[in-house]
Amino acid sequence: MTSSVSPRRAVRLGLALALGGSLLGLTATRQTGLVHTVNILLDSVLTDAQKRLPENALRTLRAADGLEVTTFATEPMLQNPTNMDIDERGRVWITEAYNYRPAITGNPTTAAGDRILILEDTNGDGKADIRKVWYQGPELNAPLGIFVMGRKAIVSQSPYVWLFEDTDGDDKADKKTVIFQGIEGDQHDHGMHTFVFGPDGKLYFNFGNEGKQLLDASGAPVKDPDGDPIVATNKGKYKQGMVFRCDPDFKNVEVLANNFRNPFEVAVDSYGTVWQSDNDDDGNKGVRINYVLEGGNYGYKDEMTGANWSAKRTNIEPEIPRRHWHLNDPGVVPNLLQTGSGSPTGLLVYEGNLLPEVYRNELLHCEPGHNVVRSYPAKKAGAGYSASIENLLKNEGDSWFRPADVCVAPDGSILVADWYDPGVGGHQAGDQTRGRVYRVAPPKRPYTAPSYTYADPEGAVLALMSPNMSVRFKAWNALTSLGDKAVPVLERYWRTSQNPRSRARAFWVLAKLKGRPYIDEAIKDTNPDIRVTGLRAARQTGGDVIGYVRQLANDPAPEVRRECLIALRHRTEPEAAELWTTLAAAYDGQDRWYLEALGISADRQWDSFFAAYLRKNADPIASAAGRDIVWRARTDAAVPFLARLATDESTDLNSRLRYFRAFDFQSGKAKSEALVKMLDGKSAPQINRLALLHLDQAFVGSNPVAKTALKKMLAGLEGSEYLEMESRYGLPEENPKLLKLALSPPDDNLGRNAMSQLLQQKGSGLVQNVLNGKDENQIRKALNALRFVGMKESLELLQSVALDKKYTKSVRQLATRNLGQSFAGEDRILALLREGKIDKDYIPYAVQGVANAWRKAISKEATTYLGGATVAGKPLPKVEDLVALRGDVKNGVKLFAQNCAICHQVNGQGADFGPKLSEIGSKLPKEAQYMAILYPSAGISFGFEGWEIQMKDGSTVVGIVSSKTETDVDVRFPGGGSQRLKTSQIKSMKQQADSMMPAGLHENMSNQDLADLVEYLVSLKKK
Template sequence: MLSSVRRIMLLCALVLFSESAATAQQLKLELKKGDHIAVIGNTLADRLQHFGHLEAMLHYRFPEHNLVVRDLGFSGDTLTERPRSENFGSPDQWLSKVKADVVIAFFGYNESYAGEAGLPQFRKDLEAFVDHTLAQKYNEESAPQLVLCSPMAFEDLKWPHLPDGKEQNKNLELYSGEMAKVAVDRKLPFVDLFHHSQEVMKLTSFDNSLLRNLTGQKRDRFGFEYPEKPTDGTLAFFPLTINGVHVTEDGSRMLAISFNGQLLSDRDTPQADSGKVENIRKAVLAKNHIWHNVYRATDGFSVFGGRSGLQFVDGQTNFDVMQRELEILAVMTANRDTVIWEAAQGREAKPDDSNLPKPLEVKTNKPGQLEEGRHKFLGAEEAIEKMTVHAGMKVNVFASEEQFSDLANPVQSAVDTDGRLWVAAWPTYPHWNPLEAMNDKLLILPDEDHDGVADRCITFADGLHNPTGFEFWNGGVLVAQAPDILFLKDLDGDDVADVRERIFHGLDSADTHHTANGFVMSPGGKFYFSRGIFHAENFETPWGPTKRFGTGGTGVYEWDPVTFDINFHFPIGPNPHGDTFDQWGNQFATDGTGGTGNYIGMPGHGAPRELYEKRVRPVPAIAILDSQHFPEENRGNLLIANVIGFQGVTQYKFEKQGAGFFAKEVEPILYSSDGNFRPSDMEIGGDGALYVLDWQNPIIGHMQHNLRDPSRDHLHGRVYRVTAEGRETANVVKLDKASTADVVAALGSPTLAERYRARLELTGRNPDEVVAAVNDWLKQFDSKNPEHARHLVEALWVGQQLRKHDMQLAVTLLNSKESDARAAAVRFFRDRWRDHSRISAPGLLNEFESVAGMNLHLAFDASSQVRADFVVAATHVGGPVASEIIFSAMQTEQDPQLSYVINEARGIINLDQAIRDTLARGDRLSPNAEAYALSNASVDDLLKMEKSEGVYRAILTRENVPVETLQTSLTGLAKLRNVAEIEELFTLIEELNAKASVNVLNSLSQLLASQPTDQLAKVRDRIATLATTAK
């Protein structure tokens, strides 16, 4: 419930609401009984449905109107760009589907990043949108009422990793003002959310630096504590947004009050009976939950897109079956409208779904051998007998559906900072059937007596839908649940999520097989996930206009929950699954459909070769087997799970090849002849054993079977535990309640998985305490000792993930005796410079020229990987130093990865222009730049260089050079070498003939023909020989 203090603050803000909003408030919204209201727009509109305040207020104000409200908001939408997956339906089609009498439009935020220069186009687009909307008859009878809502102000959360919004608020005010003008000109109702939210923000004092560790009774959206009373005497208030732009529950409530105050005249209505409003809101949320699964139906490519027409038994298609389910959902939504109307009248009601259409019967196209086509399932223990296990290893059942019925369709796993295995269970796969419970779950499987068998199955969170990926962060869990990423957190220690907040939007769900999966945190604290084809992502962030990625954007994405930014990271497809980092921070990814893999040596670009020789496919997951429990020959190996044909876990040993990697297949960990065995994910547990999930299903795949094929199993699921015979498992290290110093000490663990969990744990600790503990821990290590290099790198990464970069340590590591440490330090700067370049951070060029300029020797490093990483780092800044790094690396021994990186870098940094700029300044080229110029520069540029034997030879060996220029160069070269011109020329011709340089020879032949007759006579015999032997 809204506290009295916070309620007063909201009402005070309305009382103090500036006149700027009132001047634009020309018209009130007039609603009629039975009106259908559609809410459209960007992420603001999208988030409102999950709080329900605006709709609850409308029903409260008009309790007898039986209003029908449908939210059509969509992350990242603008007036002119609203991309969707195939056959999703146009905005007009959806407005017609909901029979809109009233359209409430939220636009302007993403458009405002065009600044003042984009204002005329914005007005033009807005007027076109108004004209088009008012020309429609979505209800088949009359034009809709149109309400324009401005964007909210950008909230300064005093969080150093988010924009303060000062500059963007100037743009937002301009665009809000333009919307107000259009509303007045077109006589439309207008809601000025910008000035109202700005006034509310002025009344508050909120310092997000208090998020981490202050005491108090109130907690923010992530479960962090707030102080009860600020020290400066101002009013205390929770933020209106999670990141400056996307509303919290308080922001949603504020918006509803603002809407009411500006358009419905009675400003204090929401407080009149807050209990009644809250009852209405609960009913609204129940209805919106159903509606969301109509409008944002997952598996759209099979529901209404390209695969919906695939025919199965008796010619039945997915479209046939899924359209009936959408009809069922539509009726369920309407039934919940009735509950809302009853709540608006102060009465209680429950939805009556007795009128639902019957679902279509679906016949399996792969029946089992048992009665009625059922499939046979082996018991979990019995299934082990079907496995072929690596020599010296054994398998036991850690958990199965036989002990824990909730363990059905385990799709992803992770190990928490106390060493406990967590599993995402997906019984609604491929997506929710409306006639069954939506009850996908996040489960914890603790082994409390350390006997290698789960003792309990704890439901951390239920009521999820399609949890295709998750990872721990900030003391809680990030969960991919398209179209959103959720943050879940337990506040009271009972292993049940108390916080459930949508913190990111825009994931497409056209194919739940291929939506966000494989979550992993990088050494630098960013999170990576993969997504495949058929999707249309629209990511709205606090950093700029919407980032859109269509079906071609298959690959790995980099998402930062600290800054709320996202970027495309690496292309791989068509449907990538699997992403991991080794102990030095090298990243590897695999494609599920093709079964191929790559080393990610140049983020944002591709790779010159495959990571391994592909033998199996499809691949749902990969992992690195780094555990002291296993023999040395297995440690550090790449594991790949495969689910069709070869159903098991293959194993590959890494080989360093120049700047890149190759992985050679060795003995598999295990594989099974049980056709139902489907290893879906793998983890190294707290005890050092390998845990393998088993999806356990007779059929998989969207395309091969109807989405509702009855042979799809929703009851089975196993977790198998693989151990090395005769070797002790590790003692489980518990970090959740450990001191920060003890967590930091775990960074010294010899096991990659344990160090990774320590870094995860530190994301939720006070940054200043962590930095102090890391500095204390570092005192025991010697930067000159290569055996200590990994410890120093771990310390560097912790500072990086906390955004407290230790520049001195990074520079020290650039000169480590351990090449892997040098490469890791270069990648630290690569990521730092890349991130700073994205936001045009001041001082970037100076820092780059200082650090890189003093370490140019890295371009000649003995390690090809260091050289390649240094080149990649340089591409994010550019300038003379960056060019020199590339020039230098080009003169070193090449390999496929290094050559690829250099070639890609040349597409980013114009080296030819760098040569011209140097020459234009009158500066001498460095030896490496000159070597490049001699091979690549144009003749015009070569003529500007200081004349040397190399320059003259370069001109003489270029194609299509005028004879006069060739003659000048020949004269100069012959003089330098003290050789006759005809002798020098003919020797050069003979050299080029041996290399079959035909085009150059044509030019030199013309030069030869222009030589004096007496000189030609001196080489008559050589000319005759050449005439008979020329290639």
């Protein structure tokens, strides 16, 4: 008898026997551990190409104890899955993204467009054996969301949200309707994301910070319940990413919260509690999980100005992950959990019974940046929550595992869609042909889809209890259609079920069908979660909200009182202010969730609410709770108390910084008067400085007391502190001091910034006087201060020296080299070379000045004027050849310092310009690292795009815009320098198509050097 066992299978069997003989007779846990060990050892005999094969997909995947992972589908059945849903029959629906970002990736596309697939297991073996293309069209380009509703599906792809429909039941969509449009972020990961179905019969969805607006099918702005257009602006009502709720007919859209960066997917539990994750600016370890407090601001940008989180502000958070979300600012909702680095994607609340207890009723979440699917067990903490992390599915050896979405099947098992790629999206795709779907369930559990008789109330209510969203959607519609016939069965679940989440689901249908009688019951329920649900239902059904809040205002549960506060938001009944005061009296001075609920509740009514509060609290700052409420308030009546707290010398200054920061969230005459009063000449210098910083800039210029205080303060400041204040207020009389700082700065960046500010304040004449002088040392200092500025005036000053024969040779060499040290200067150098205006002896200095130009064509053309032979750029090496090389980490450290540290930081070392790379090895494998080096424009990290800024004076500034407000634009430059520009002096801003990272690094490095550099980069992982 001959054996047909493959070599790979033989190795596996041999390893298993060597590790302890047959797997028979071992417990499931020991079997799993042994197989996992075998798979790890198997890695040593597989090539990289073999490791990527579908049959090896499970070799390094590890499910949590009590669970096993199996493959439901792999390529070639699907490719590049971005989102997934599972219908009531257990069929898996996939949105694909073969045509993902071709303009950046350079990957091929298909003119037929991307696909929506249905994958089906027809023989019950837990693996898909049929694939149907439900829809394919040229308008589909990397859709990011799908929610299946029987024969219909909502498909999200900026700038559209479509409703697709299969009208004849042949499993092919033949009708398409535009639901929303005008959403920005076309072909962008930060645009519109998927829809989910809530227990209240409503739809929930979100978009990232590229979405910016929501238009209806006709192109008209969608308005919120207050009648305001839903549009994100720097100083408007809404900012950045948002989460929404609407009726099932897509009407009555509400913005539940705003000011996120890129929330990928929203999740809603049976009580109507909303959750989502959010991505940070890459490299700042600020990825977070959020409980969505309705009406909340989540702090990605400054609430009042729209400034970026990195902009200087009083009481700034010392830790970057907290600073990233403005967590010290009044009016920012705290985070449930900060998880560090990552690239968060699909999210759900698991309300099934098949998985182990630790995962039940908890969030399940995909984190492709760390190759893991996690759970976040949450506990109530005052009016909010705390959470921890439990891994559900982890890949411990293959960094290509990129879980994009997670869904619950009708049988309660979990399915995970795997993008499977060397990168994590972010405008990159290293592989177009692969994609997987995995199933996680207890061992040996067959994949099934229970059937329900939706036309029968008993069957429909049973379906409503399903852990699968599509089943619940179908059940909801069946029950609402049955109407009174469904009430007895719903009542039985509502009143007798031992599962409070089952009770909540039945209650929601009853509340929508019959209203007040059931809401009255819920409000009086012994379970605080049900009381919360009852109040939410009252708000949605137009019930007696004020009456219910009156009943619950002294509820012992903080989460119920929190919900009372949310219910009072924008309520104008006379009793609302008194109820708010009652609820404010329960604040303990520690619960930030509760404090933010108080602030959300008082929105647009702070004057009346705070007045009612003062009637019962004449001296609110006598208690910690009152001090917090004053800090959070937005009313002139709070300003005197805020001023007392800010100037209370019995408290150390660091503790008072929060009160000075709070002035930034006030407006009007009372604020200005209170701050000017601090400028009485008796206050300490630091108090004067803080008072000036928090006055409006226009006010300081027009108020004699403030202006005198500013001049006095500037006289006593030096260095960066002086420049910060002068740049803010721009007093021309300070030009001589600016010149002095520019010529003798503590560092180059400060000198450049001082020179830039001087030129903005019409101080070029002072610089010209230095250049016309006889002190060559001063002349050289001026030339060095001018080199990075890039303004029209700075270029003209440098050029005048470079071409003027009256200067010494060394001065002209310096001026010629420095002329090419800015973006606009590079162009000026080329123009002079083309026109033959640079003397032959100075051409090498001109070429040296543009040698590190971001635009490689500049330096290449410049070298042609040297007159000698030039070496053409080397062809790009093949990624597969580089991956095959073994690198040396120690040499990679040296190469990084020489070539990369001018723009990137690792563990705080290097220049803060491009993305931080301290954990880049956890995010990108070798293949993606090489792609980033060889083709930098193919994967520009969001937030690190280059901008060309044309100034009104004709000069050009190019860099990364780190912050933008109505008055200022902060720009960062390679090397870590920065410059603040006034928007009033900017003519236009244009985003660059190419990366700010120079191409052609390979030209000065051998293939082995590249391998050493990448070996070091992949070693930089989360500890």
